[in-house]
Amino acid sequence: MSDATIPGEPMIAVSALRKSFGQNVVLHDVSLDVPQGGVTALIGPSGSGKSTLLRCINLLERPDGGSLRVDRTVLDFDRVGRKSALPARALAEIRAEAGMVFQSFNLFPHMSVIENVASGPIYVRRIPRATAMERARALLDRVGLAHRADASPAMLSGGQKQRVAIARALAMDPRIMLFDEATSALDPALVGEVLSIMRTLADDGMTMIVVTHEMAFARDVADEVVFMADGYVVERGAARQVIEAPNEARTKEFLRHFHLGASA
Amino acid sequence: MHYHWDFAQIWHYAPLFRTGIEYTLGFTLVSMLCGMALGLVLALARRTGFRPLTLPLGLFAEIFRCTPALVQLVWFYYALPVLLGISLSPATAALMALSIYGGVFYAEIFLSGLANIEPGQWDAGRALGMTPAVLMLRIILPQALRRMRGPLVSQGVLQLKNTSLVSVVTVPDLVYQGQLVASATYRPLEVYSTIAVIYFCLLFPLTQAARLLDRGVA
Ligand SMILES: Nc1ncnc2c1ncn2[C@@H]1O[C@H](COP(=O)(O)OP(=O)(O)O)[C@@H](O)[C@H]1O
Ligand SMILES: [Mg+2]
Numbered sequence A: 001m002s003d004a005t006i007p008g009e010p011m012i013a014v015s016a017l018r019k020s021f022g023q024n025v026v027l028h029d030v031s032l033d034v035p036q037g038g039v040t041a042l043i044g045p046s047g048s049g050k051s052t053l054l055r056c057i058n059l060l061e062r063p064d065g066g067s068l069r070v071d072r073t074v075l076d077f078d079r080v081g082r083k084s085a086l087p088a089r090a091l092a093e094i095r096a097e098a099g100m101v102f103q104s105f106n107l108f109p110h111m112s113v114i115e116n117v118a119s120g121p122i123y124v125r126r127i128p129r130a131t132a133m134e135r136a137r138a139l140l141d142r143v144g145l146a147h148r149a150d151a152s153p154a155m156l157s158g159g160q161k162q163r164v165a166i167a168r169a170l171a172m173d174p175r176i177m178l179f180d181e182a183t184s185a186l187d188p189a190l191v192g193e194v195l196s197i198m199r200t201l202a203d204d205g206m207t208m209i210v211v212t213h214e215m216a217f218a219r220d221v222a223d224e225v226v227f228m229a230d231g232y233v234v235e236r237g238a239a240r241q242v243i244e245a246p247n248e249a250r251t252k253e254f255l256r257h258f259h260l261g262a263s264a
Numbered sequence B: 001m002h003y004h005w006d007f008a009q010i011w012h013y014a015p016l017f018r019t020g021i022e023y024t025l026g027f028t029l030v031s032m033l034c035g036m037a038l039g040l041v042l043a044l045a046r047r048t049g050f051r052p053l054t055l056p057l058g059l060f061a062e063i064f065r066c067t068p069a070l071v072q073l074v075w076f077y078y079a080l081p082v083l084l085g086i087s088l089s090p091a092t093a094a095l096m097a098l099s100i101y102g103g104v105f106y107a108e109i110f111l112s113g114l115a116n117i118e119p120g121q122w123d124a125g126r127a128l129g130m131t132p133a134v135l136m137l138r139i140i141l142p143q144a145l146r147r148m149r150g151p152l153v154s155q156g157v158l159q160l161k162n163t164s165l166v167s168v169v170t171v172p173d174l175v176y177q178g179q180l181v182a183s184a185t186y187r188p189l190e191v192y193s194t195i196a197v198i199y200f201c202l203l204f205p206l207t208q209a210a211r212l213l214d215r216g217v218a
Helices: A050-057 A088-097 A113-123 A129-142 A158-170 A188-203 A215-221 A239-244 A249-255 B014-047 B051-065 B069-084 B090-115 B119-127 B132-169 B174-185 B188-217
Strands: A012-021 A024-034 A039-043 A065-070 A073-076 A098-101 A176-180 A207-211 A224-229 A232-238
Touching (some): A024 A039, A024 A050, A024 A224, A039 A215, A050 A065, A073 A088, A088 A098, A113 A129, A113 A158, A113 B132, A158 A188, A158 B119, A188 A207, A215 A239, A224 A239, A224 A249, A232 A239, A232 A249, B014 B051, B051 B090, B069 B090, B069 B132, B119 B132, B132 B174, B132 B188, B174 B188
Parallel strands (some): A039 A224, A098 A176
Antiparallel strands (some): A065 A073
16 A cells, blocks of 8 residues: 555645635634544534534535645645636545545435445446445445345444445545544444444554544544644644643643543 | 207317327427426526526526416517527427426426435535536436426426417417317317316326325335
8 A cells, every 4th residue: 555655744634724614714724644544533622623624635625725635646725726626637536535434424315235335436436337346245244234235225223324334435445534423423322333443444554534522432543633623723642642631721621521431 | 058068079080189189298298308408407507606607597597487388489489580580380489488488497396306415415426536427417316306206297297288388379289189170060168178088188197106106205
C-alpha cells in the first residue's frame, strides 16, 4: 500500500480550511493531519462543524478556502476560483480514495444488501457484475453478514445496516475511511458490533477519521483526538491525554458529560 | 320522457369507433411519452437553481398550467403557424399542445418526487464517486419513480381524457368519430353514451391496476 503514498507525508492533510453557510462561518481555518494508518477521533459538541469538516474532506461540501490533500491528490481552494468548478479528475480521485459512513446509514432501499455493497464497483468502477458480486460477498463475510446478502436493507437491524454501509464503502478499496457518528443512531446494544468492526479496520492499518461520542473508543482506538468547538480546533493531542487529562477548559467542560467505560 | 333508445344503428358504425379508439390511444401514448420527456428535462433544469434557466422555464410552465388545454390546442393550430410562418397539420399541432400541457404537470410530479428522496441518498451515491448522471439513473430515479406512480397514473388518466379535445381541430379521435356517427344517424344520445362507456372501459382497468400495484408495494 505504501507504494502510492508520498514518503514522510501524512495521508490526509487539511490546511486552513474555511467553510461558511451564508453568514454562518462553520469552519475557521481548520488544519488537521492524519498519517498513513493513523486514526484520528474528532469530538466536540453538536454544531461545532465536525460533520462539515468530514464532508469537506470528501468534497460533499465545497470548502471556501484553504487546501486539502488526500494521499497524492491536492486541491487548493484559494487557487480554484470560488465560482469555477473543481477539477473533475481530482474530485473523482478524492471521492474514490475516501470511504464515508453516515450516521443514518443511507443504504439504497431499492437494492438488496449485496447489491448495495457492489454498487460502487459496478456503477463507478465499471467492474463486471459477477466479479463485483463475488467481492461484495467476501466483504459481507468480513462484516459477518454473508447470510443476509439477498435481504432488503429494510429487514436489517440498525447495527447490521451500518455494517453493510461499511462494507459498501470498503468495496471501493478506499485509502481512507471517514466515519460520521456511525453509532449514534443505534440502540446501545448494537453499538458494540459496529465499533468492533471499526476497531478491526484500524488494527489492519486503515487511515481513519472518526467523529464519535464514544469516548472510550476514541481513547482506546484513536491515536490522536481533536476537540472542535464553534468551528475551531480547540485542542488536539495523543488520544489518552486529551480524553483523560485535557488542557483546555472547554475540553474539560465538554468531557464532563461523558462517563468513560470500557470500549468495545 | 318517451325517448326510444336504439343502439342497433350505432353498431353499423363500429369501424368508425375503432379508428377513434386507435387515435385516442395513440395520441395518449405519444403525448404521454413526449410529455414525460419534456417534464423530466424541465424538472432537472429547474433543479439546477440556475436563474437564467429557471426563471424563463418557470414562466413557460405557469403559462401552460394556467390556461385551458382547449385554448392551447386551438392556439397551436391557428395562431402558431401564423406567428412562425409555417404550416402545422392538425395532428402535429394537437400533439404539441397536449405534450407540453402534460409536460408541465409531469415536471411538477418529477420535482416533488425528487424532493422527497432523503438527502442521505445523494450523499451516499456521491461519496461512492458516482457521477451526477449515474446517481440520478441508478439511485434517485428508481426510488422517485416508485413514489411518483400514483400521481403519474392520475396524470395519464387526465392525458387520455384530454385527447378528446383534439376533435376540435378535426383529428379523428373517439369524440370526433362520434360526432360523425351522430350526424349520420341522428342518434346523439346513444352515440355519446357509447363513447362514455368506451372511455370508462379504457380507463377503469388502468386506475384499478394502479391501486393494486400501490397496495402490493406499500
Ligand atoms: N447544509 C447546511 N446548510 C446550512 N447550514 C449548515 C449546513 N450543514 C451544517 N450547517 C451548520 O453548520 C454548523 C455545523 O454543523 P455540523 O458540521 O453538522 O456540526 P456537527 O457535526 O459538529 O454537529 C451548524 O451550525 C449547522 O447548522
Ligand atoms: Mg454531525
